[in-house]
Amino acid sequence: MLKYTAIPILCLTLFWSCNQNPKVSSNETNPKLVVGIVVDQMRYDYLTRFYNKYGEGGFKRMMREGYNCKNNHFNYIPTKTGPGHASIYTGTTPKYHGIIGNDWYDKILKETVYCVGDTSIRSVGTNASSGQMSPHRLKTTTFADENRLFTQGKGKTIGISLKDRGAVLPAGHTANAAYWFHGGEEGIWISSTHYMDELPNWVKLFNAEHSVTKYLTEWNTFHDISTYTESGLDLNAYERGFNGKDSATFPYPLDKLKDANGGFDILKTTAYGNNLVTDFALAALTGEDLGQDAVTDILAVSYSSTDYVGHNFGVNSKEIEDTYIRLDKDLERLLKGLDDYVGKNNYTLFLTADHAAVNVPAYLQSVKIPAGYLNHAQTRRRFESFMEQTFNSAELIENISNDQIFLNRRLVHTMGLKLEEVQERIVNELINYPHVYQVYSATTMSTSEFTIGIEALLQKGFNQKRSGDILIVPDPAFISYPKTGSTHGSGFNYDTHVPLLFFGKGIMQGSTHIKTEITDIAPTMSALLGISFPNAAIGQPLDFVLE
Numbered sequence: 337m338l339k340y341t342a343i344p345i346l347c348l349t350l351f352w353s354c355n356q357n358p359k360v361s362s363n364e365t366n367p368k369l370v371v372g373i374v375v376d377q378m379r380y381d382y383l384t385r386f387y388n389k390y391g392e393g394g395f396k397r398m399m400r401e402g403y404n405c406k407n408n409h410f411n412y413i414p415t416k417t418g419p420g421h422a423s424i425y426t427g428t429t430p431k432y433h434g435i436i437g438n439d440w441y442d443k444i445l446k447e448t449v450y451c452v453g454d455t456s457i458r459s460v461g462t463n464a465s466s467g468q469m470s471p472h473r474l475k476t477t478t479f480a481d482e483n484r485l486f487t488q489g490k491g492k493t494i495g496i497s498l499k500d501r502g503a504v505l506p507a508g509h510t511a512n513a514a515y516w517f518h519g520g521e522e523g524i525w526i527s528s529t530h531y532m533d534e535l536p537n538w539v540k541l542f543n544a545e546h547s548v549t550k551y552l553t554e555w556n557t558f559h560d561i562s563t564y565t566e567s568g569l570d571l572n573a574y575e576r577g578f579n580g581k582d583s584a585t586f587p588y589p590l591d592k593l594k595d596a597n598g599g600f601d602i603l604k605t606t607a608y609g610n611n612l613v614t615d616f617a618l619a620a621l622t623g624e625d626l627g628q629d630a631v632t633d634i635l636a637v638s639y640s641s642t643d644y645v646g647h648n649f650g651v652n653s654k655e656i657e658d659t660y661i662r663l664d665k666d667l668e669r670l671l672k673g674l675d676d677y678v679g680k681n682n683y684t685l686f687l688t689a690d691h692a693a694v695n696v697p698a699y700l701q702s703v704k705i706p707a708g709y710l711n712h713a714q715t716r717r718r719f720e721s722f723m724e725q726t727f728n729s730a731e732l733i734e735n736i737s738n739d740q741i742f743l744n745r746r747l748v749h750t751m752g753l754k755l756e757e758v759q760e761r762i763v764n765e766l767i768n769y770p771h772v773y774q775v776y777s778a779t780t781m782s783t784s785e786f787t788i789g790i791e792a793l794l795q796k797g798f799n800q801k802r803s804g805d806i807l808i809v810p811d812p813a814f815i816s817y818p819k820t821g822s823t824h825g826s827g828f829n830y831d832t833h834v835p836l837l838f839f840g841k842g843i844m845q846g847s848t849h850i851k852t853e854i855t856d857i858a859p860t861m862s863a864l865l866g867i868s869f870p871n872a873a874i875g876q877p878l879d880f881v882l883e
């Protein structure tokens with residue numbers, strides 16, 4: 337009986353507190369536009385390392401006027417682009433949204449699939465297959481999807497990135513459009529029939545003007561290179577560079593190097609790729625009438641050149657420093673465009689990254705930090721002979737990819753073996769291999785609960801339906817990559833620690849060192865808008881960020 341009498345009081349209390357709570361949003365107080373900015377491969381320390389090189393109107397303006405979450409991390413493995421963009425916008429991890437890599441081995445199709453690849457649809461804007469992309473492998477909704485549902489489809493969603501997956505996954509299932517860059521000989525923005533049958537006029541016009549050609553010029557440093565004191569020597573042993581140029585040193589004559597480096601695709605690996613994205617994002621603002629009425633629109637912009645440059649030249653390069661100095665100018669230009677078109681206090685923006693990156697291991701070795709490279713071919717041979725000796729069959733190995741082993745489960749069954757026992761024998765074998773830090777089986781991932789550390793991150797990245805039978809964690813700073821350039825994918829801080837800045841309408845001014853997680857972003861945006869959380873979100877709204 338006590339239980340029943342308590343209910344009306346509870347209801348009244350909730351009703352009262354809801355009415356008194358200024359954080360409950362309504363359409364009149366919501367921002368007209370939410371802008372999500374993802375900077376591909378941006379480490380948190382790029383905010384601090386290059387701070388003195390930034391102007392007042394870009395990163396610094398967001399830090400000064402907005403809220404800076406300085407201890408923001410990815411909370412799963414693998415820290416890669418597809419999973420990163422999906423997690424930011426869905427508020428959940430690969431365990432639930434299903435994007436377990438950029439590519440992965442599909443156990444049912446028995447082939448490797450690409451996270452946004454979709455052969456059931458057609459390219460729009462090109463005859464090439466690069467437009468055959470959709471979010472069909474993303475199992476859950478993004479906050480942009482929830483905004484579409486909440487607004488009866490009146491709030492628009494537009495996704496933009498050089499990379500297809502950087503545009504498609506944030507925009508979600510219900511987006512009006514996602515646009516990505518098709519380089520090669522065309523140098524144009526394209527889409528797919530998931531969104532439209534033909535490009536809108538403003539995109540056709542943008543492509544026809546071919547303003548992309550103006551970036552095929554010389555790439556030299558924005559400031560005198562001697563002032564770039566926050567990075568290593570321009571000429572060093574840890575950079576790959578471009579085909580057709582002997583050294584990875586400034587300046588780069590892009591017009592001359594174009595043909596040997598994929599035509600217009602060369603722009604992706606220069607600071608100018610971000611200029612191109614900004615040009616297109618500003619064109620989208622007016623082309624799509626974003627933020628022009630009381631119904632909130634969502635613009636998802638992802639800057640990918642930072643990742644391409646990082647992969648080619650590494651975390652400590654002059655090329656990375658120049659790319660961030662120039663990106664800062666792009667952000668200033670984008671904010672100015674938003675101020676002018678949407679109005680200064682009419683939009684809310686967040687900026688984060690889809691993952692960070694490790695310093696080039698060869699460089700780390702040179703300064704005595706434990707680091708190195710994995711020899712997959714050697715490991716595979718040793719593992720195959722173990723399987724031969726132990727189970728009389730290397731055929732039990734169906735696929736090895738993304739630090740996971742997929743067993744041929746049918747063969748395990750027909751050979752009369754117990755899956756759990758096979759997995760356990762493999763775990764006990766692999767943990768003895770050089771540069772293997774941890775090994776877990778799918779059974780352990782499904783039956784244990786890890787709450788902290790690398791194991792917990794591995795578990796949040798483990799999808800029961802899509803992931804492999806064995807999960808391997810390499811040693812810190814050991815990567816499977818050439819000895820030039822940086823990469824990412826681990827659960828260590830160099831890969832998980834990324835910026836998180838909030839700015840604009842409804843956002844407090846301040847900063848924190850309290851740990852926040854990448855999955856908190858979507859619930860925070862949902863709370864700001866007063867809409868449902870993405871359907872599998874596990875993060876928490878960051879209350880201290882919201883006014």
Ligand SMILES: [Zn+2]
Pocket residue numbers: 377417643647823824
């Ligand atoms: Zn990358």
